Amino acid sequence: MAEQPDTIANTAQFEYWNATAGDKWTENQKVSDRLLSTLAERLFQHAAIQPGEMVMDIGCGTGATALFAARAVGPDGGVLGIDLSHAMLGLARTRAEAGGEAANLVLEIADAQSHAFAQGTFDLLQSRFGVMFFDDPTAAFANLLGALRPGGRLCFVCWGPLAKNPWFKIPRDAAVKFLGPPKAAPPHAPGPLAFSDTDYVDRILSAAGFAEIQINTEASELVPPSTVADAATGALSRGPAARMIGVHKPPPETVAAIRAEIERGLSPYYVTDNPRVPAYLHFVLARRPE
Numbered sequence: 001m002a003e004q005p006d007t008i009a010n011t012a013q014f015e016y017w018n019a020t021a022g023d024k025w026t027e028n029q030k031v032s033d034r035l036l037s038t039l040a041e042r043l044f045q046h047a048a049i050q051p052g053e054m055v056m057d058i059g060c061g062t063g064a065t066a067l068f069a070a071r072a073v074g075p076d077g078g079v080l081g082i083d084l085s086h087a088m089l090g091l092a093r094t095r096a097e098a099g100g101e102a103a104n105l106v107l108e109i110a111d112a113q114s115h116a117f118a119q120g121t122f123d124l125l126q127s128r129f130g131v132m133f134f135d136d137p138t139a140a141f142a143n144l145l146g147a148l149r150p151g152g153r154l155c156f157v158c159w160g161p162l163a164k165n166p167w168f169k170i171p172r173d174a175a176v177k178f179l180g181p182p183k184a185a186p187p188h189a190p191g192p193l194a195f196s197d198t199d200y201v202d203r204i205l206s207a208a209g210f211a212e213i214q215i216n217t218e219a220s221e222l223v224p225p226s227t228v229a230d231a232a233t234g235a236l237s238r239g240p241a242a243r244m245i246g247v248h249k250p251p252p253e254t255v256a257a258i259r260a261e262i263e264r265g266l267s268p269y270y271v272t273d274n275p276r277v278p279a280y281l282h283f284v285l286a287r288r289p290e
C-alpha cells in the first residue's frame, strides 16, 4: 500500500485511489481522456482561464485538465494539481515532463479537505469529476475557499442523476440484474454521483462560504471506445459494475453475463461509426466573496 501522509483526512478514499481504481485509471488514461474530451472543453469554456492566473486543479488524476491549465496560464502563471493517487499523479508528472508543462505545473499528493494550502493564492479552483469524494464536503470546500483570493472563482463539473446518465446506469443495472442491489448507502455518500442533487451542492457551497453560486445543468456527450466490446471491457474495469464485481467476486460466467447485458444496453449508441453516449452534467461556478 502507498505511503499515506499524516495530513490525509479521507483515508478510505486514499486507500481506494491507491489500489485497483488508481491503477485502472492510470492504465486507461487515453480512453478516459477521449471519453471525457467534450465535457472538458465545456469546462474550460466555463472556467475561462486567463494568462498569468494561478490555478488549482482538484483531484487532477492523470493530469488532462491540469496540463491544459498549465498551457493556458502561460509562463507568467502557475498551476497546482493535487490528488490522492500516487499512480495517477505519477503519470501526470511524466506527461508534464514530456509535454513541456512541468515548468509551471506542480503536482502534489494532497487531500483537498485537509491540506494546509497557502491562503488567498489562487484565482481559480477547477475540477473535472474530482470533488465528489469528500467525507465532509462542507469542510473540504471551506478549506479550498481559503486557498482562493477574494473574488477568485471555483469551476467544476460533476455528474447529474443516474437515470439521465446511461454510461453509469446501463452497467449498474446489468450488475444489479446478476448480483442484486448494492448495499444501501446514505444519501450523498462520497462517490461519482454524490453531487447529482443540485440543491445539495448549493447548500454545501453556501455553508462553506462561497457566493454567486451558479449551477448550469447541461446535456453533453461522451466519446466512448469505438466498439461496444471495448466499452463493455471498460465498464467491467471502472465504474459501478466494476465496483460491484469487486465486492461480490462472481464466477467468470456471471461476469460474462454482465458483459453481454452491458453490450446489449450500449448497442443502440453504436449504430454509427462515430458513437456518442449522452451525458447530463452540472457545471458549477462560484466565487469567494470580495
Ligand SMILES: C[S@@+](CC[C@H](N)C(=O)[O-])C[C@H]1O[C@@H](n2cnc3c(N)ncnc32)[C@H](O)[C@@H]1O
Binding pocket: 010, 013, 017, 032, 036, 058, 059, 060, 061, 062, 063, 064, 082, 083, 084, 085, 088, 110, 111, 112, 113, 127, 128, 129, 130, 131, 133, 134
Ligand atoms: C474520477 S477521478 C477524476 C480524475 C481527473 N480529474 C480526470 O478527470 O481525469 C477522481 C480523482 O479525484 C481524486 N480525489 C478523490 N478524493 C480526493 C481528495 N480528498 N483530495 C484530492 N483528490 C481527491 C482521486 O484520487 C481521483 O484521481
